[in-house]
Structure formats: structure tokens, C-alpha cells
Amino acid sequence: MRCGVPELPEVETVRRGLAPVMEGARIVKVEVRRGDLRWPLAKDFAKRIAGATVDGLGRRAKYLIADLSSGDVLMMHLGMSGSFHIIQDAKNARPGDFHHARGKIGAHDHIVFHMSNGATVTFNDPRRFGSMKLVPRSKLDKEPLLNALGPEPLGNEFDAAMLAKACAGKKTSLKAALLDQRVVAGLGNIYVCEALYRAHLSPKRQASTIADRKGAPNQRAVALVDSIKVVLHDAIKAGGSSLRDHRQADGTLGYFQHSFRVYDREGEPCPNCKGTIKRIVQSGRSTFYCPSCQK
């Protein structure tokens, strides 16, 4: 089983791991080793952050959002391969702790935050699809990266009526609609596959078929919303236990093992029926599903 690219549950797990060392602490210094992430960092990125206290660390969809005392908000996205390493007490780190223990830096350690409590938080991202962006808090409500996002799937406002309305009239597949962050924010390829499986809905079904002519939700929409919430809750719970079990071991946040029911299980038996899990490609990406119990 492969490790997970960060979707909503992984980002939430990372947030929970970072919060204890970042919230309430001051960022003494920022090292930018490579600023050419998804977009180039602002030239004054490090200077603008240095000296600020992290008043809170939140999450919106797959973005981590650090509220800084300087008046800026730091948006961080893990992309496909991003992760964070924490060294609790960098100055007294033991030789085996991590690259930084001896002042060494890992191959793709691009940004290092030195905290006033002695901790070091390092952003590592081999593919550099991740990103960081500083935005004045007063302008956050105009931030284009956030403005287009749909509802948080675990929020109370996300329900069958809302999902059906967003899918009504959509010609595209249900799979593609759920991957669209404007419809619902935070799902990726894995959890879309898993949620559709649990809802017994085919990924090939036209998105509009979870709503009636007027855009009102049907039973499929109800089942789908329920499955999305359950799948995400389960994964966050698994992330929590991975934090407790493994964080001390190597300090990495952003990857933890999962067992999926259909994802990456082409050819294996369906856990639910006598069918065989199939892989198809939809708009260039893999979809895993059971053709006999997902209709």
C-alpha cells in the first residue's frame, strides 16, 4: 500500500501535529532554501514572517492557514508530496533524530521555521507542487485561492441539499464533480473513490442524477453525503492514531498508512459482494470501483 498524498484528512492530521509546537510560539527565523515551489515565494517572504507569533493554526480544504501576529496569514499547501518534520528541541537533538540534528538538511527541505520554543518545523516537498503564500488578513476574504472553494465536507452546512444543488445540471461524471473543489472542498482522488464505493454509486454516473429536475436532493445525495463524512471522519481518526504511534519515531507529518476498500485494489475481490474491483481512467486519473455494487 502506498503512502498517502495529502487530502483533507492528512492535512487535518498535519495541522493537529503542528499546532502544539507552533501555536503561541514566535517564529524567530525562516530559512528559505528553495523558494520555487508551485509558485515562487514572495521575495520578502522570510522577512515578513520573522518575529511574528502564530496566534492560531487552522485549515480550509487542503490549505493550512497560520494566523500571524504581524497581521498576515500564511497559507500552506502540501501539493502531492509535501510533508513537515518537527524537531522538538533542535539545539539538543540527538544524532539520529533527523537531518537537522547535526545541522544537516535533507534533500528536499525547502523551508525551515525556527520557533521560539526551540522547535524546528521543516517543509519538505520533492515534487514542489506544494505552495506557501502570505496574505494580509484584511484581504483574506478576497483571496482567489480560497474564494472559489466549496463547502467544508465535515461542516454542518454541507448536506444533501447543498451537494445536490451543486451537482444539478452538471453533465460531467459524479467522480469529476466530487473532485472539483468548487463543489466540495478537500476531497481528492482516493477519498472520492472510497466515498462513492460506500454510497454504492458508480463513479461514471452523471453528476446531475443525485438531484431531481428542480435541484432537490434524492436518496443518492443523502447516501453520498453520509459516505463522504464517514470516510473523512474515519481517516482523520486513523491519522490521529498514527500521530500518537509514529510521530516521535521520525517526526514526519503528512504521510500515514491507510487501508482502502477500493483505491489501488484493481483485480481484488470487492469487500462487499462477489465482484472484482476495476480500474478505469476518468479525465486522466485512475478510478477504482466495484461495477457490481456501485450503480
Added chain:
DNA sequence: CCGCGGGCCTGAGAGC
């Protein structure tokens, strides 16, 4: 406006 495909990057794994 909508839907689709290309491109950004590197590393892991398969196949020769």
C-alpha cells in the same frame, strides 16, 4: 460558463 487536457516536478516501480 463548462468540461477537458496539458503541464508543472521528482521518485518509485516495472520491464528489459
Added chain:
DNA sequence: TGCTCTCAGGCCCGCG
């Protein structure tokens, strides 16, 4: 063993 090839879970952008 070592090389080459394909593929990867995200996201933005431009095209028709």
C-alpha cells in the same frame, strides 16, 4: 545491476 519508461493521490491555466 542499471538503464529507460511509465505513472502518481493536486492544482492552475488555456483551449474549444
